[in-house]
Amino acid sequence: MPEIPLTKVCVDCGEEKLLSEYYLDKNGRPPCPRCKDCYKNWHNQYRRNKTREKKSLLSLVIPTSKTCSKCAQEKSLTDIYKDKEGKFGVSSICKSVRVSTILTEEKTL
Ligand SMILES: [Zn+2]
Ligand SMILES: [Zn+2]
Structure with a gap:
């Protein structure tokens, strides 16, 4: 049995964090490459980008x-x-x- 690592390096902040700092899927594996903190930031950013896209689309119309x-x-x-x-x-x-x-x-x- 390979040893399951207890920590993971977040792709966003580059910090090594405990697996409990990551969102896990049903199988108990960490599917999220970024930690919870970064995930929240990323998600907010993503939503902000979406609204910005909508706005730029509107300005394209007129x-x-x-x-x-x-x-x-x-x-x-x-x-x-x-x-x-x-x-x-x-x-x-x-x-x-x-x-x-x-x-x-x-x-x-
Ligand atoms: Zn992070
Ligand atoms: Zn001209």
């Missing part, structure tokens, strides 16, 4: 600004031309870039 794919500057949606085919109904490039593109296109024509 964006107020957009990064121009040409000049890479963040522009207010009012500075970007509307485009039915574009994401969120706006073009991916800002008005100032668009104007200069049209001007150069006219010149080359």
Whole structure:
């Protein structure tokens, strides 16, 4: 019979803790790689991340600004031309870039 270790090193805090400091499963083995303290922290963090994800998703639905794919500057949606085919109904490039593109296109024509 191999000797069952009484302690385990937590993957999060790196501390060697007694098995009683870990959540055990039905078989009495420690399934949790992190100690109870770290597990609680991790769980809170996870829940916080979830709410943050939801918030960022909401802001994606109604964006107020957009990064121009040409000049890479963040522009207010009012500075970007509307485009039915574009994401969120706006073009991916800002008005100032668009104007200069049209001007150069006219010149080359
Ligand atoms: Zn820990
Ligand atoms: Zn631009």
